[in-house]
Amino acid sequence: ILRCAHVITSSDEYETKSGRAGPGNPTSPRQSVRKNLDFEPLSTTALILEDRPANLPAKPAEEAQKHRQQYEEMVAQAKKRELKDAQKRKKQLEDRCKLEESIGTAAQTWNQEILPNWSTMCTSRRVRDLWWQGIPPSVRGKVWSLAVGNDLNITHELYSICLARAKEKWKTTAAPTAETETEDAGSSDRESSLELIKLDISRTFPQLCIFQQGGPYHDVLHSILGAYTCYRPDVGYVQGMSFIAAVLILNLDTADAFIAFANLLNKPCQMAFFRVDHSLMLTYFAAFEVFFEENLPKLFAHFKTNNLTPDIYLIDWIFTLYSKSLPLDLACRVWDVFCRDGEEFLFRTALGLLRLYQDVLTCMDFIHMAQFLTRLPDLIPAEQLFQHIAAVHMTSRNRKWARDPERGSPVPRR
Numbered sequence: 001i002l003r004c005a006h007v008i009t010s011s012d013e014y015e016t017k018s019g020r021a022g023p024g025n026p027t028s029p030r031q032s033v034r035k036n037l038d039f040e041p042l043s044t045t046a047l048i049l050e051d052r053p054a055n056l057p058a059k060p061a062e063e064a065q066k067h068r069q070q071y072e073e074m075v076a077q078a079k080k081r082e083l084k085d086a087q088k089r090k091k092q093l094e095d096r097c098k099l100e101e102s103i104g105t106a107a108q109t110w111n112q113e114i115l116p117n118w119s120t121m122c123t124s125r126r127v128r129d130l131w132w133q134g135i136p137p138s139v140r141g142k143v144w145s146l147a148v149g150n151d152l153n154i155t156h157e158l159y160s161i162c163l164a165r166a167k168e169k170w171k172t173t174a175a176p177t178a179e180t181e182t183e184d185a186g187s188s189d190r191e192s193s194l195e196l197i198k199l200d201i202s203r204t205f206p207q208l209c210i211f212q213q214g215g216p217y218h219d220v221l222h223s224i225l226g227a228y229t230c231y232r233p234d235v236g237y238v239q240g241m242s243f244i245a246a247v248l249i250l251n252l253d254t255a256d257a258f259i260a261f262a263n264l265l266n267k268p269c270q271m272a273f274f275r276v277d278h279s280l281m282l283t284y285f286a287a288f289e290v291f292f293e294e295n296l297p298k299l300f301a302h303f304k305t306n307n308l309t310p311d312i313y314l315i316d317w318i319f320t321l322y323s324k325s326l327p328l329d330l331a332c333r334v335w336d337v338f339c340r341d342g343e344e345f346l347f348r349t350a351l352g353l354l355r356l357y358q359d360v361l362t363c364m365d366f367i368h369m370a371q372f373l374t375r376l377p378d379l380i381p382a383e384q385l386f387q388h389i390a391a392v393h394m395t396s397r398n399r400k401w402a403r404d405p406e407r408g409s410p411v412p413r414r
Contacts, residue, residue, distance in 0.1 A: 201225075
C-alpha cells in the first residue's frame with residue numbers, strides 16, 4: 001500500500017511539472033495545443049506540425065518553417081509516388097486487356113479457320129507466324145496433338161489396357177511375395193521403375209499443388225506415367241518424364257495426353273536422352289557446339305576456357321523440354337514452336353537463352369555459370385527471349401541442322 005501511494009504521488013508530481021492534467025490541473029497547455037489541431041498526429045512525421053511541450057523551449061521560427069517545408073516535401077513525394085503507382089497499375093490493366101483481346105481473336109482464328117483446314121493450312125506462312133506468337137491456351141492441346149501426330153497408332157483402348165497392367169503391377173509390388181520378388185529380380189524390363197513414379201510426382205510443379213497427394217491431377221499423372229512404363233518396359237520411367245506428362249495433362253484429356261506423351265518420347269532426340277544412349281547424346285552435344293561457336297564465339301570461348309561442357313546444362317533442359325527450367329507459361333510457348341519445328345528448336349532455344357544472358361555469363365567462373373544455367377531466373381522476359389531465339393542462325397559455314405538417316409543422329413550438313 002505504501003509503495004502504491006508513493007507511485008501515485010510521484011506520478012502526480014510528474015504530471016504537474018510536465019504540464020499534464022492532474023486533479024488540480026484539468027487543462028494542460030499540451031492539451032490546448034492538440035485542441036487547436038484539426039487532427040490527431042498518427043506518425044512521427046506529423047509531429048513537426050505541433051509545438052513543443054510547455055516544459056521545453058519553443059521552436060525557433062526558422063526551425064518551425066524548415067520542418068513545415070520538409071513535411072510538405074514528404075507529402076508531395078508521397079503523392080507523386082501514389083500517382084506513379086496508379087499510372088503503372090492502369091498501364092498493366094490496359095496491357096492485360098489488350099493481351100486477353102488478342103488471345104481471344106487468335107483463338108477464334110485457330111478454331112474457325114485453321115483447325116478445320118489443318119492439313120492444307122498448317123504449313124502456310126500465315127499460320128507459322130501465328131504459331132511463333134504463341135498458341136492460345138484454349139486450343140493449345142488440340143494443336144499439339146495434331147502437330148505431334150500419332151505415328152505409334154495408340155488408341156484410347158490401348159491406354160486403358162496399359163493402365164490396367166500398371167494397376168495390377170502396383171498391387172503386386174504393394175504386397176510382394178517371395179515368388180514375385182524372384183520374378184522381378186530376373187526380369188529384364190524396367191516395369192519395376194513404377195515405384196519411382198510415386199517419389200517424383202510430389203516433386204512435379206510443387207508450387208501448383210495440383211499434382212501433390214490429394215490434388216486434382218495427382219492420380220491422373222500417376223496413371224499416365226504408370227501406363228507408359230507398361231507400354232514401354234524397355235524404357236521404363238525416367239526422372240524428368242513427370243514434367244512432360246504434367247504439361248500435357250494441363251492441356252489435354254487424359255487418354256489424349258497419354259497418346260501425345262508416348263509419341264513425344266518416341267522422337268529420336270527424346271529417346272536418345274531417356275534411354276541414356278551416351279554415344280548419341282555426345283553426337284547431339286557436338287552438333288550443338290558447332291552452332292554455339294558460330295552464333296556466340298565469345299561466350300563459346302569463355303565456356304571452353306572454364307571447361308563448361310553442354311551436358312552440364314543441356315541434359316536437364318532437354319529431359320523436361322524446358323518445363324522444369326522455365327516459367328510454365330514460357331515453357332508452353334517453347335513447346336508450341338517445338339511441336340512445329342521439332343528437336344532443332346530445343347537447341348535453338350538453348351542458344352537463345354545463352355544469347356540472352358551472355359553478358360552475365362561472361363563475367364562468371366565455372367561454378368557460378370553452372371549454378372546460373374541449372375537454375376535460371378524466375379522472371380524471364382518472354383518477348384526478349386524469343387527475339388534472341390529468332391536471331392539464332394542454325395547454319396554454320398553453309399551447313400544446317402540435319403539428321404543422319406543411317407544413325408538417326410544430328411549432324412551439321414550442307
